[in-house]
Amino acid sequence: MKKKIVILLLSLLLIAMMGCSDQEMKNDPAGVPEDVTGTETEVEGEVEKKENEESEGFNVEKNLMSVELTLPSEFAGDLGGFSRDTYLKENPGISDAKVLDDGSLWLKMSRTKHKELIKQMEENMITSFNELIEGEETPYILDIKSSKDYRKVEVFVDRAGYENSFDLSGMTIFFSVGFYHTIQGEDFKLNLQYIDAETEEIIEESVFPEE
Structure with missing residues (x-):
């Protein structure tokens, strides 16, 4: 709870x-080339x-x-x-x-600069995920997988360690993914699941925004 x-x-x-x-x-x-040159009115x-x-x-x-x-x-x-x-x-x-x-x-x-910015934010997000996996404060997080568009993120955990912790990894994931979607000019949507790495049972699941 x-x-x-x-x-x-x-x-x-x-x-x-x-x-x-x-x-x-x-x-x-649709269909307009990314690097068209010209004068914008x-x-x-x-x-x-x-x-x-x-x-x-x-x-x-x-x-x-x-x-x-x-x-x-x-x-x-x-x-x-x-x-x-x-x-x-x-x-x-x-x-x-x-x-x-x-x-x-x-x-x-x-547009090229904007794509570079999005790419940089994606790299930062992946780094944040890796830090959760390797971090001393979250030893119960064993792996993190996501869909290509980062609208679904699965966090595989040691169940006992996860349930006995005051876990705040959701903050890192929510904000990282939220900013990534928003910088692209898209609505923020995320299905976040915490999964028992041993049984693959979903322990906790949240959908944002709620459907």
Whole structure:
């Protein structure tokens, strides 16, 4: 029972920190090549609007030749003394950047750069999973397997060790997968299962969002 309570609290916390999880995908016609070059026409006044609007959470908008990404202030880091020119120089592939009124960071990047960011987040997520398997604080976690899209994650555990621990590995998994889906501009969906490694019986299972 305590495991289910922890998972429920993690779900609520994730919703609160990520804001709106159902991000709208705009201007992304099927079959358009990823690396098309050309001039993108912007609606007059759009940039000024971006500077003044407030962000409710992660936001991803895919356009014909670029991707716009808004990072909440909690994840953007210390932006004191932010310099647009310096930031763009240090981050090739980012074509524009600005700090919004609520402290979040708005970025405009090429589609190639966005794919690189997603790949980096996937690598970080896999590293986090491996740390759970090898970590001294979670010796009961023996293996972690996932579907290709990370919408299903199976954690194989030593049952006795798992049930006698105050396990918080769900936090790492929920946040890692949640951010990975959101950065892609997709809804966060996860079926998380804790499985007895010996009998392959499902000990605990949670689905987010609940169906």
